[in-house]
Amino acid sequence: MLTLFLMTEKGYRFLVETTAKYGSLFDLVVVGSDGSLRKDHADEIIAFCAGHQLRWVRRADFGKVETPYALAVSWRWLIEHPAQRLIVFHDSLLPRYRGFSPLVNALINGESEVGVSAIFGASDFDTGPIIAQSRTAVRYPLRIADAIQAINANYLACAETVLQALLDGAPLEATPQDERQATYSVWRDEQDYRIDWSKSSTEIRRFIDAVGYPYRGAATMFDGKLVRILAAEEAPDVVVENRDCGKALFVVDGKPVIICGEGMLKVTEAQIEEGGQLLPFFPQTRFRIRFTGGSRETGS
Numbered sequence: 001m002l003t004l005f006l007m008t009e010k011g012y013r014f015l016v017e018t019t020a021k022y023g024s025l026f027d028l029v030v031v032g033s034d035g036s037l038r039k040d041h042a043d044e045i046i047a048f049c050a051g052h053q054l055r056w057v058r059r060a061d062f063g064k065v066e067t068p069y070a071l072a073v074s075w076r077w078l079i080e081h082p083a084q085r086l087i088v089f090h091d092s093l094l095p096r097y098r099g100f101s102p103l104v105n106a107l108i109n110g111e112s113e114v115g116v117s118a119i120f121g122a123s124d125f126d127t128g129p130i131i132a133q134s135r136t137a138v139r140y141p142l143r144i145a146d147a148i149q150a151i152n153a154n155y156l157a158c159a160e161t162v163l164q165a166l167l168d169g170a171p172l173e174a175t176p177q178d179e180r181q182a183t184y185s186v187w188r189d190e191q192d193y194r195i196d197w198s199k200s201s202t203e204i205r206r207f208i209d210a211v212g213y214p215y216r217g218a219a220t221m222f223d224g225k226l227v228r229i230l231a232a233e234e235a236p237d238v239v240v241e242n243r244d245c246g247k248a249l250f251v252v253d254g255k256p257v258i259i260c261g262e263g264m265l266k267v268t269e270a271q272i273e274e275g276g277q278l279l280p281f282f283p284q285t286r287f288r289i290r291f292t293g294g295s296r297e298t299g300s
Contacts, residue, residue: 201263
C-alpha cells in the first residue's frame with residue numbers, strides 16, 4: 001500500500017518506531033543519502049530493513065512508485081505521484097518555514113516551539129493541505145542534535161494519525177493552509193556556515209548550536225585556515241573602546257573569549273578543517289587570535 005522515502009536520522013527513527021505496528025503497510029523503502037552530513041543514517045536504514053524483511057532500494061536505483069500511497073520523511077527530491085496520495089512530513093509548523101532547513105532556521109531564529117506537519121503533496125513545495133501537526137516547546141541553549149531527538153515525538157504523533165487511517169482504510173482528512181501566515185525557509189550551503197561576529201553573542205551561540213552535528217559546524221577563518229566552532233558559551237560583556245568583532249580579548253582556561261557585536265563568546269570546542277579532517281585547535285602560545293567570516297575561496 002505504501003512506498004516510504006526516507007533519509008537522515010529522522011527517517012531512520014520514523015522507520016524504527018513505526019514498523020512493529022504498521023510494517024504491514026510498507027511495500028518498499030527508498031533510501032536517500034546526504035553527503036553534507038557527517039552521518040546520514042543511510043546504512044542504518046538499510047540494515048534495519050534487512051533485519052526486518054522490508055524491501056528496500058537506494059534512491060539512485062529506484063524506478064517509480066507502484067503503490068497507492070507514497071510517504072516521505074526528511075526527503076529533498078521531487079516524487080512523481082498524485083498529490084492526493086503523496087504524504088510529506090515536514091520539519092515545521094506549517095504554513096511557517098516552508099522550504100529548506102526549517103528546523104535549523106527555526107533554531108537560529110530562536111523560535112519558542114518547533115514541530116512537524118504531515119501534508120499532502122502539491123505543485124508548489126510545502127503548500128499542501130495539513131493532515132496532522134504536532135508541536136514541542138523548546139528552551140535555549142539547544143543543539144540541533146537534541147532538537148532532532150525532541151521532534152521525534154512529533155513525527156510519531158503525526159505518523160499515528162496518518163498510518164492508522166491507512167491501516168483502517170479510512171479517508172485522510174486535511175485542512176488547507178492559511179496563506180496569510182505563510183513564511184519561507186531558504187536552502188543553506190557551505191557559505192551559510194560562516195559566523196558573522198558582528199551579531200550578538202546570543203545569536204552566534206544559537207547559530208553554532210543550530211548547525212552543529214550532524215551538520216558540519218559553524219565556520220570561521222583563522223590564519224587562512226577554516227576553523228569549525230563546535231561549542232561556545234556566552235561570557236560577561238565588558239566595555240571595549242574599539243569593538244573589533246572576532247578578536248579574542250581574553251584567554252580563559254586556554255579558551256579564547258571573542259568580542260561580538262554585543263556580548264562576548266567563549267569558544268570551548270573548535271577544530272581546524274584540513275584535507276577533509278578535523279584537527280584539534282587552540283593555539284596555546286597565541287593570545288592574538290582574530291576570527292573572520294570570509295572564505296578561502298572568495299576572500300570575502
